[in-house]
Amino acid sequence: MTRWKENPVLTVEHLTMRFGGLVAVDDLSFDIGRGDITALIGPNGAGKTTVFNCVTGFYKPTEGRLTVRHSSGDSYLLERMPDFEISRDARVARTFQNIRLFGGMTVLENLMVAQHNPLMSASAMSFAGIFGLGRFRRAERRAVEHASYWLDKIDLVERADDPAADLPYGDQRRLEIARAMCTGPQVLCLDEPAAGLNPRESAELNALLMYIRKEHDTSVVLIEHDMSVVMEISDHVIVLDYGEKIADGTPDAVKSDPKVIAAYLGVADEEVELVEEEVGL
Amino acid sequence: MSDLVSESRLKASFKDSGIAALITLALSFMLIGMRTEISIGGLAVDYRWAAVAITVVVVFAGRMLLNMYVWRPETPRTVTFRTVLLGLSILAALVIFYLVDRFLGAVAGLSPARAIESNDWLWILLLLALAVVAAIVATALLGLAEKRAAPTGPGAAASIKAGLAPLGKWLPLALGLLAVAVPFILIEWLGSRGSRQYLDLAILVLTYIMLGWGLNIVVGLAGLLDLGYVAFYAVGAYSFALLSQYFGLGFWMCLPLAGILAACWGMILGYPVLRLRGDYLAIVTLAFGEIIRVILLNWYDFTGGPDGISGIPRPTLFGIEFDRGDDGFAALFGLQYSSIHRIIFLYYVILAMALVTNFVTMRLRRLPVGRAWEALREDEIACRSLGINTTNTKLSAFATGAMFGGFAGSFFATRQGFISPESFTFIESAVILAIVVLGGLGSQIGVVIAAVVMIGGFEFFRDLQEYRMLVFGLLMVIIMVWKPRGLISTRKPTIGLKRRTGISADMVQEGQG
Structure with a gap:
């Protein structure tokens, strides 16, 4: 039942985030299992994106501890690191609710920017690169190969040289995921990856996420409202409401949790049975 | 059919x-x-x-x-x-x-x-x-x-583009060859006396091209609006002038030093400034530009204040001076002495410096740091999520741009032989920025065209006297209405899997500072 507690890749303990008087996340603790696909769900305004922003360093949490443990054994305390180090060293990558691609750059360039840090050290802070030394050229070729691998996975090889802003919405979503994967993450945080996708695109997305879990040493955390995605692919579901955790378990367990139903239908706990009778559950 | x-x-x-x-x-x-x-x-x-x-x-x-x-x-x-x-x-x-x-x-x-x-x-x-x-x-x-x-239909536009593609490929080369040949053409055409004025103008245009290319790194690639670029030009010029005055160093010795000093100033000014964005960044860089000028103006004991610094040494060709003496350039090469030799030499020095600037910029664009600059212009938050240290990346853009400004400044000092804070007023920053914006943000060839039109055109319009500014302003308004993103606004990708086709300006972000 609780296998994610045995070997967690990310542990969140007593996370609290206050904006002035507003408590967006209140004393939240959970574990993300290594190799799992974990879904973070909850009604609008439950604090899901705030949790993501705390994990990826875009917000500094008011209280709490966030620990990432790599499969190599290294561990990092995220609340002490600036955002770019979280991606570079702690290897937590993310995508955004409103897609943030480099629209004026080509699809391939987007994936090359994601490999900035390894390429930067190969170019010896640009000095080796200016003179076109072999070491840098080899590193760049490898980076292009890596990018091509992901282009192949998201089926965009043909459009590699088109500007990212030119892609259809669904392709942009998948490109953003590929870009995050190019950083070689241990944890991949996806903020509503299926938003705005049609059923076919959402099925493709599911396949991509299953592939990532199977073939790469990457654990996926996703915020999602599309229950078909959540129930189909996730191993572990965490439900938030008003910044607090109200349920934590397998998809089936969560689905039948009266608190969750209450939160989604907007009724008090004691009325749930009444409501359930009415809707015929 | x-x-x-x-x-x-x-x-x-x-x-x-x-x-x-x-x-x-x-x-x-x-x-x-x-x-x-x-x-x-x-x-x-x-x-x-x-x-x-x-x-x-x-x-x-x-x-x-x-x-x-x-x-x-x-x-x-x-x-x-x-x-x-x-x-x-x-x-x-x-x-x-x-x-x-x-x-x-x-x-x-x-x-x-x-x-x-x-x-x-x-x-x-x-x-x-x-x-x-x-x-x-x-x-x-x-x-x-x-x-x-x-x-x-897309066919018409595509066929025009295909027809013009060789032009884009050969234009830089043709311009480069023309630039190399300019002194000879001018002397052949107007004689050594008549061509001096035009050669001087060509040197001025090239200086601005180099400054434009330098600023293009900051504004065009990294998307940071810098209104105080002239400060680095001044730092370069004064570095050389003061080093030669106090330590008797020559131009070639001071050139790298001036560049390094300007880059250092770029970082010192940049560090506190780059936390700001957009309009605020523009205002603070403008203020820093003025601070440098006011310091130069008021630190009388060290910089000579408004009197400026005179007697700045001229550049030599591997130690050979361009003078009338027995070991001067003319005597050694068996030519009759003419003051035009030095002008031609200066022309080639600035041409070489400008070409180096261009080469390095083009190279940097294809390196991870250059891609990070452009990514920063597109979306800073996404950059941070990909592990790019945005502060360092911005600083590197600022410092690289400042370094080229410093090189150009030190050339300016050696060409004039005299500098004073008068030469480094805000209007210079504005002109350089106008060159970059008119040429098209991020476009190298656009900067060349804009510099030739702005600086060269400005001199040619001298006959219009007080109406010159009017004509000039009108031209600028017309160009901005006609081509709001500058003369050459398509962005060329830095790498291609199969091909590299230009990206139209409406997709490319201008940067938030």
Whole structure:
């Protein structure tokens, strides 16, 4: 039942985030299992994106501890690191609710920017690169190969040289995921990856996420409202409401949790049975 | 079937060329058709209908040929891009006619032949401005017709682009060769005495090209609006002047030092400033630019304040000086001494420096750091999520831009032999920024064109005296209306899997600072 507690890749303990008087996340603790696909769900305004922003360093949490443990054994305390180090060293990558691609750059360039840090050290802070030394050229070729691998996975090889802003919405979503994967993450945080996708695109997305879990040493955390995605692919579901955790378990367990139903239908706990009778559950 | 298509195309091309000829007629009716001449008892209007007819026929035939053999659209219509070409063809007709008129005086038996004067350039430039206006008016008029007609197929635009692709490839090379040949052309044409003024102007233009390229890294690539770029130009100039004054160092020794010092200042100024964004960044960089100038002005004991620094050493060619002495350049190479030698040498020094700037910038663009600059301009938050240290990346852009500003400043000092804070006022920053913006953010060749037009044009318009600024402002407004993202606004990708096609400006972000 609780296998994610045995070997967690990310542990969140007593996370609290206050904006002035507003408590967006209140004393939240959970574990993300290594190799799992974990879904973070909850009604609008439950604090899901705030949790993501705390994990990826875009917000500094008011209280709490966030620990990432790599499969190599290294561990990092995220609340002490600036955002770019979280991606570079702690290897937590993310995508955004409103897609943030480099629209004026080509699809391939987007994936090359994601490999900035390894390429930067190969170019010896640009000095080796200016003179076109072999070491840098080899590193760049490898980076292009890596990018091509992901282009192949998201089926965009043909459009590699088109500007990212030119892609259809669904392709942009998948490109953003590929870009995050190019950083070689241990944890991949996806903020509503299926938003705005049609059923076919959402099925493709599911396949991509299953592939990532199977073939790469990457654990996926996703915020999602599309229950078909959540129930189909996730191993572990965490439900938030008003910044607090109200349920934590397998998809089936969560689905039948009266608190969750209450939160989604907007009724008090004691009325749930009444409501359930009415809707015929 | 194909006959049918080509026949309809012929018909449409004919109609299209007819419209072009009509517009030409309307424009040239007054511009070419009538001319006031001084005659006994006052002015008389001289009619030149033959010239008008020639212009109209040239435009008609030229357009017909282009329609049939170069653009080959299914339904030729005078749309934006082709209208610009129409404007240019009118211009070409006007300029050709003007030159023929001046040199041969043969067309339609007009004014007698005479030599070209500096005044003529003024007229040619005015005609250029007129052609631009004509192109805009024609675009606006035909844009209305365009809306009613069917949408243009992608074929037409693509064929134009394909037709122009070799131009984009060869233009930089052609310009480079021209730049190398300029001193010889000028001396051959105007003699060593007459060409000095133009060589000086060419050196000035090249200095601004280099400054434009330097600032392009900061504004065009990294998207940081820097209104105080002249500060680094000043740091470079004063570094060299003070190092030579206090330690007796020469130009070649000081050149790298000036660049390094300017880059250091770039980082020192940049570190606190780069936390700001957009308008705030612009205002603070402007203030820093002024602070540098005010310090130079007031630190009298060290910098000489408003008196400036004079007697800055001239550059040498591997230790050979350009003077009249026995071991001077002329004596050693068995030439007769002429002051033009040093000017030519200075020209090649700045040309080499500018080309190095260009080479390094083009190279940096394809390196991870350059891609990070452009990514920063596109979306800073996404950059942070990908593990890019945005502060360091911004600082590196600021420092690299400042370094080239410093090199240019030290060249400025050695060319002038005298510097004072007067040379580093805000207007210089504004001119350099205008060059970058007019040329097209991030475009190297755009900067060249804009610098030639802005600096060169400004000197040529000297005859207009106080109206010069007016003409200039008008031109700038027109260019910004016509091409809001600068003359060359397409972005060339830094890497391609199979091909590298330009990205149109409306997708490229300008940066939030």
